Every structure is written in structure tokens, then in C-alpha cells.
Amino acid sequence: MKRNFNDIIDSEVPVLVDFFADWCGPCKMLAPILKQVKEELGDAVKVIKIDVDKNQPLAAKYQVRGVPTMLLFKNGKQLWRQSGVLQKNDIVSVIQQHF
Template sequence: MKSNFHDIIQDDKPVLIDFYADWCGPCKMLGPILKDAKATLGDNVKIVKIDVDKNQELASKYQVRGVPTMILFKNGKQLWRQSGVLQKDEIIKIIKSHS
């Protein structure tokens, strides 16, 4: 994951990274919400899930202290981040505001 993570976030479309863990309850709630958001936004966004337990180096590089943490990138720049679960409409609004 690490080698191409840099390439993934270089996209000129917004890329939402969801740092999650399998043991995390709120992360399980966020999964379907992100799926719905992706269905609504289609090709206007990439949504990538990253397991913090399998990618500890990446999680610590981005100072992910709690899961779920979402970070929005575009052209390699971090535009927004938040920990916790957001509703679909909020997520869509945030992504659209950075499109």
C-alpha cells in the first residue's frame, strides 16, 4: 500500500482516505455511508480504505490517533481531515467543496 499511496493521493480529483480498523465499531458504521457517498458522487471522487493495523507506518506518518479518521487529498495536498463518523450528506458536501 505504502509504495502507491503517494501516487493515489496525487490525483487531481478529491481522494478520501478512510483510516479504519477491523475491531472498530464506528468504522463498521462508516463503511456503508462511504459506499453511499461514492455511489452519489461516482467518478468525482476516489475513496480508499486503509487498515491502520496493517499500515502502521502510514497511519503514524499522518498522525492518525483514532479510527475512523478520514483525510481528503487532492493533487497530493491534504485539504481536510476529521475523526469519527459523519453522515453521508456531510461527507458529500465536504468533498464537493474541494472538487
């Protein structure tokens, strides 16, 4: 079952959305970093990846013009966004501010 994006981000648990593309080099660098973030924070965060080439209307809705772009949602509200690659500790610290 494919869940509606709005259902996913309308969560008490912070949801980190990674807008990426298969052809994007920095996106490939970010993927293992996000895996480490998930390992460190466990169930305290959801991490989902959105392929901008396959989800153009969603990317347009959030005005994602460059990849990777990360957005953090909680209870359906966008709390933070950042384009480019960040280090694990920087991402963890942003998420922890919104627990």
C-alpha cells in the same frame, strides 16, 4: 499491482482516505456511508480504505491516533481531516467544496 499511496493521493480527483480498523465499531458504521458517498459522487471522487493495523507507518505519518479518521487529498495535498463517523450529506458536502 499495489500502487504507492503517494501516487494515489496525487490526483486531480479528490481522494477520500478512510483510516479504519477491523475491531472498530464506528468504522463498521462508516463503511456503508462511504459506499453511499461513492455511489452519489461516482467518478468525481476516489474512496480508499487503509487498515491502520496493517499500515502502521502510514497511519503514523498522518498522525492517525483514532479510528475512523478520514482525510481528503487532492493533488497530493491534505485538504481536510475528520475523526469519527459523519453522515453521508456532510461528507459529500466537504468533498464538493474541493472539486
